[in-house]
Amino acid sequence: MxxxxxxxxxxxxxxxxxxxxxxxxxxxxxxxxxxxxxxxxxxxxxxxxxxxxxxxxxxxxxxxxxxxxxxxxxxxxxxxxxxxxxxxxxxxxxxxxxxxxxxxxxxxxxxxxxxxxxxxxxxxxxxxxxxxxxxxxxxxxxxxxxxxxxxxxxxxxxxxxxxxxxxxxxxxxxxxxxxxxxxxxxxxxxxxxxxxxxxxxxxxxxxxxxxxxxxxxxxxxxxxxxxxxxxxxxxxxxxxxxxxxxxxxxxxxxxxxxxxxxxxxxxxxxxxxxxxxxxxxxxRRRHPMELATLPRVPETTGFDFAEVKADDTAGLETLLGQLGFAFAGRHRTKDVQLWTLGQARVIINEQAPSQAEPAIAALGFDVDSPVLASARAQQLKAPVVPRTVQADEEMFQGVAAPDSTEIFLCQASPDGTAAWTHEFGEGQDAGPTSLYAVIDHVNLAQPWQHFDEAVLFYTSALALEPAPFAEVPSPTGLVRSQVMQTSDRAVRLVLNLAPIVQQGAPDGAPGRKSYQEHIAVAVDDLVAMARAAKERGLEFLPIPANYYEDLDARFSLEPDFLATLRELDLLYDRDGEGEFLHFYTATVGSVFFEVVERRGGYDGYGAANAPVRHAVQYDARQSRGVA
CATH class of the missing domain: 3.20.20.150 (Divalent-metal-dependent TIM barrel enzymes)
Known part of the structure; x- marks a missing residue:
């Protein structure tokens, strides 16, 4: 052509x-x-x-x-x-x-x-x-x-x-x-x-x-x-x-x-x-116009890891520990740490510029053939991300997304484990291996000039399908949100249009992201996890009392259940027969975490609760003097 x-x-x-x-x-x-x-x-x-x-x-x-x-x-x-x-x-x-x-x-x-x-x-x-x-x-x-x-x-x-x-x-x-x-x-x-x-x-x-x-x-x-x-x-x-x-x-x-x-x-x-x-x-019927095809690869089968990069990682380490993640060791040749909760893996990369606050830097996706998937992405003009490896280290195939997030294509395994974790030294006891916890979705904020480019990149290179976009109210205006996902929902990626930051605003300082992103982890007992995290001193995002009064009016929840939600700053949504419980942590740098529990086939993201989250986070930034 x-x-x-x-x-x-x-x-x-x-x-x-x-x-x-x-x-x-x-x-x-x-x-x-x-x-x-x-x-x-x-x-x-x-x-x-x-x-x-x-x-x-x-x-x-x-x-x-x-x-x-x-x-x-x-x-x-x-x-x-x-x-x-x-x-x-x-x-x-x-x-x-x-x-x-x-x-x-x-x-x-x-x-x-x-x-x-x-x-x-x-x-x-x-x-x-x-x-x-x-x-x-x-x-x-x-x-x-x-x-x-x-x-x-x-x-x-x-x-x-x-x-x-x-x-x-x-x-x-x-x-x-x-x-x-x-x-x-x-x-x-x-x-x-x-x-x-x-x-x-x-x-x-x-x-x-x-x-x-x-x-x-x-x-x-x-x-x-x-x-x-x-x-x-x-x-x-x-x-x-x-x-x-x-x-x-x-x-x-x-x-x-x-x-x-x-x-x-x-x-x-x-x-x-x-x-x-x-x-x-x-x-097949021959046509005068010859159409070329690319290496065809199946959908990605799940998140392998999420990586957060920072100069000072103390706050991030504390937050992960309070959530229940276990420190699984340091890499033997790189300044990175591995933290795990069930099959949810978070890498903390300490190789960041001076004074760089925590920000999502990379995502790993499980694919059947990393080499073929990388070849496809490169033919689609994705820049290659070089990665130095030593003997007996995993050869990740990496490309850069339009917002510069590094995308690593990892070899999928049937049981959800990752071969590369042996590269990390001794860490804490991660607890029972039967614990259910996986990365449910990741929310990435996209610069305004690259939003459409990102949709095409994830569609063409990773075979994610875009859902109809939504607009979520926030104190700074409507936030355009685009969900990209696999057909089986093993991977859910949410792209939000990042707000434009005024020149000179603290969040727009060189080397710092001017918007918030988050990593969501799915568990099978959110209330128990929230109680344990509270005991460990986790700072939850404080939810206004007005929210729970409205929640009761909308869903007529059992009084004891509503009291539990209020006590633990949990949010709730319902979709047909499905239910969704979730909570948010405070923000460290430009990153916060969400923990979710999906019941009865719930397929959404608690969209009705997003304006509450945006408003509370906005108040928190204002109190810190951040635009």
Whole structure:
């Protein structure tokens, strides 16, 4: 599949955008007109730069408001078009995007539109240019891709074809199956973009909320399968208008964009295999566009460990001890400690910069084949995390997530044990090995500019499926929360949009995270664990009395049970037949712990209790003078 991206997707100058696209591995670009107009580079400079970078100049865009106009305006539009055709000759480009008219259309007549497009096609032919006609979802008279295609067929000129844009099609819920009946030589270009499902006007949705494939909710694999089965073999290019992407680092965004097309190519190949009835590769229908696939790996089977890094680890060690974790020893060659509770393992890494407060630094996931899983992640543009090992030490495969959290892929074991724990020396007696305790979920706060990137990373590299996102009230506003999980819920990862910290605020100091994250441990008797932790001096997050009055009103709990919840600062939720008990610790640095008990198949996270937690933590930060 030939990959492309529109320069409008990225921040920076035209030169910076082109260089970032080349480094990310794109085959070509769509040159957005404004990027050229505002650039000091001449058309000849752009052409030479593209050649030096190995980038094709695949599409010049956009040419607006051409059709459905009176004759006098048409003549002016043809004059504008010819000027652009001459410019494209200097650039060495041969395809231009022409959008259906929005602003100046006055005559709703397909016969007239076809005649006008025919005149444009003949003029383009004289300059060796192909015109890709696109139906904008908000076009005045032409807003349906099938309508645009009918006009192209009416004209039947070799220099006029159609551009299929997934956003304009899927945002209107048009059926994509008719694409398969299009003549492939009449599909001149294909653009793809994803988007969250939003209730708003389609123009604003398009201009501000498009995202890369895999970061939204459109069924792009289905769209692409129809395109491939139609016989199209040209570029598949990203056209994403997004305010965040255009403010983010150009190199990172280009890599994220490329990752999304790699993921989409794989998903489309799988969809085609299903459509072909799962036939063996040798007997499947052949298509002009060859779709590559990645090493396929099963879902991760669970959390292997969570790692917290800090300069001063005393507070963290005390907190873990009060929770009931046992110190399992120091690593024989590294400045790290291992703490265990049942099969929940927390590593304390002391190799942190000076004065760095505790923060989640790494997560280990159990997978069937760490090498294959790492190879997949690397092909999806994940940076490799180097790890120095000595003889007889586990060879972890590590990659970096978009927020710089290190992700280690560990060899799964049927009994949930970890082979690498033998690298640690003698520690405390961990207690009965039959104790049930596992890492239930981890909550990671994502910088605003990398939130969508993180969703795609965990979807594509770790096969986690995104649940519908939620918004949780807090004293600083709504917190966007996105759950990523395996189908069996063995791994649950919660991504929260980190709040923007004012410049100069204490939490935003260099080397310190400006947001809170937590590790949740599941046990089978939360009340007993809470009592034991209280006896060990654990500081619980204090829950307001008003919460328990509301809880009683909502659920009519047994008085003794409600009294126990109140006594131990426990929170409660119910979902159908399931029940959820949990409590939170105080925060150390940017990390706190949650302990949960799931009863009767409860599958949530106590979302109704999240505003209480946010409010209490906010008060605690304010009392410490932290913004």
């Amino acid at each position: 030939r990959t492309g991206v529109a320069t409008v997707c990225l921040s920076g100058t035209l030169r910076e955008k082109m260089q970032a696209c080349a480094i990310a591995g794109f085959d070509g670009i769509e040159l957005f007109e404004q990027d050229l107009i505002t650039s000091p580079l001449s058309p000849e400079d752009v052409r030479a730069l593209a050649a030096d970078l190995g980038l094709g100049l695949d599409l010049y865009q956009p040419f607006r408001d051409f059709d459905s106009v009176p004759e006098d305006l048409l003549r002016e539009n043809l004059r504008r078009a010819e000027a652009k055709f001459r410019l494209m000759s200097r650039l060495g480009m041969d395809t231009i995007l022409v959008c259906s008219n929005v602003a100046t259309a006055q005559i709703d007549d397909d016969g007239l539109r076809a005649e006008q497009l025919a005149r444009l096609a003949r003029l383009a032919g004289e300059h060796g240019v192909k015109v890709a006609y696109e139906a904008l979802a908000w076009g005045k008279y032409v807003n349906d891709y099938e309508h645009a295609h009918r006009l192209v067929e009416m004209v039947d000129h070799p220099n006029l074809g159609t551009c299929l844009d997934s956003f304009h099609i899927l945002s209107r819920d048009w059926d994509t199956a008719p694409i398969e009946a299009f003549r492939p030589e009449k599909i001149f270009f294909v653009q793809v973009a994803d988007a969250p499902r939003l209730s708003m006007d389609v123009l604003s949705w398009s201009r501000h909320h498009r995202v890369f494939p895999g970061e939204g909710q459109f069924d792009l694999a289905k769209f692409m399968a129809h395109v491939v089965r139609a016989g199209y073999s040209g570029p598949v290019s990203l056209e994403v208008f997004n305010d965040v992407f255009r403010q983010s680092d150009v190199d990172r965004t280009a890599v994220d964009a490329m990752r999304s097309l790699i993921w989409l190519e794989e998903q489309s190949a799988r969809r085609l295999t299903v459509q072909d009835g799962g036939a063996p590769a040798a007997h």
